[in-house]
Amino acid sequence: MREVTVFVGGSTGTDPYSPKTWSGTAPRFLKAMEAEGLLDKAIGIRVPKLPNSLLLAKNFARDRGVWRKHFYFDPAYRRALTRAAASVPVSSPVLMQIGHMFSLPEAFPGHPCVSYHDGNLPELLASGFGIDGVSRRRIDQALSYEKQAANRMNAIFTFSEYLRQSFIRNYGVPAEKVFHVGGAVNLDVIPDPVPEKSYRSAQILFIGTEFKRKGGPQLLEAFRTVRQSIPSAELHIVGPTQVTDLPPGAFLHGHLSKSDPEQSTKLDSLFRDASLFVLPSLYEPYGIAPLEAMLYQLPAVVTNAWALREFVTPGVTGALVEKGSVEDLATKLTQLLANPDLLATMGRQAREMVLTQYTWPAVVRRMAPILQALAGER
Structure with missing residues (x-):
């Protein structure tokens, strides 16, 4: 019935x-x-x-x-x-x-x-x-x-x-x-796993149109510190159409729509090339983007608040950072990017968690x- x-x-x-x-x-x-x-x-x-x-x-x-x-x-x-x-x-x-x-x-x-x-x-x-x-x-x-x-x-x-x-x-x-x-997650097709995915590129992915609310300014500041320890690190930003004062190694991709084949392909490529996903929001009602990133075997670094801390377990599926803390964010991004083997383990665990629960x-x-x-x- x-x-x-x-x-x-x-x-x-x-x-x-x-x-x-x-x-x-x-x-x-x-x-x-x-x-x-x-x-x-x-x-x-x-x-x-x-x-x-x-x-x-x-x-x-x-x-x-x-x-x-x-x-x-x-x-x-x-x-x-x-x-x-x-x-x-x-x-x-x-x-x-x-x-x-x-x-x-x-x-x-x-x-x-x-x-x-x-x-x-x-x-x-x-x-x-x-x-x-x-x-x-x-x-x-x-x-x-x-x-x-x-x-x-x-x-x-x-x-x-x-x-x-x-x-x-x-x-x-x-x-x-x-x-x-x-x-x-809001995906019609679950991405295939990549058993031999590499995490040595030190590429960070951020997705969020409301850049300020999603902690974008704090992320830019933290990324400058990350680059001092890992000069090859990259930050890829999806969502906002304009961000001022991008530091070296940061790239703005604007809004990428899943309904547009070309843009969807670009977004899929960014997910697959990344080593880590980050969303240091100052407020987040839920947070679907980190869950979608986890399906691509990306550990997530998110704010220790709201629903975000319900699906990110430190050391298991990613890391939690204190809201608004540039220092905490920079430290944890640097530590994780410096340990690609740990990222690989957490990425596999993150994908399995989403597939069973989300x-x-x-x-x-x-x-x-x-x-x-x-x-x-x-």
Whole structure:
């Protein structure tokens, strides 16, 4: 029996399988749900054009980032999105929503409802990123709405244990209703292993469009120190289109899209040539890029915080560095690059860890008994 109808809403439009949906995660997640025999149907919802335009006008701000936040945080927008969901006929016993931009329990009273999250607003606020200029009133409205929606759910799925604890601590959701099921890599094809992969090139790979939030400036400073000990070291940066003051040995590749064959080939080559992956974020809701790097047998050096420390074990799959510490980052990068045999061992272990725990079929299998129990109650 196919137990679940999944709703995706907001700026993604009406196609839940669009590669733009949920940062490319939704299509792969939905296909894994189909393969496991759990998905009845997937629905993309959006506010009708005229009400949406009125809400945009109501929340206008000169700064587009502030405008976007005021619009999405507006309770009127979220109620309108909930009404759009309520207009969809459903027959499956369990309903799931991606994120908390709307409320299925309000739209379908009496139906078991589940939500699935890679991050939440309290953690974003604590990070200090992405909220400049947003009014406190609008933030408080969004927090109130999300807390109410979360507590009306029959179950909440999270990408990480740290996020599970946040829902319990910040929204007051009972612990027995929040389940850490994990997240997964956004690759359609798992790269083949390279048994004799060499780690002697001392090439470091960084991927992250939001260069400042991902710790890019600290990485550049640390890399200058690395080059003093390992003059042949290289740093390859993917994501940002402009980075100033690149040190010798650092190369900027800009944005590389997986959907563009030429760019995808270039990205694959960077993964295969690298010895080490680094992501010293100042805030990271989850961190799919390190997991994808691990599939290419790359140990990962990441910040000792959030979900990152849940899948990077020091000395086993990589190393953890203190947030914002240039000295700690430089020291650990230098130590690892100087030990290619250790990198090879950690790279093999990292790939095996991802293959067993961080694929979408593995995530859906962890969800299945909870969804089936809710369907039985229905």
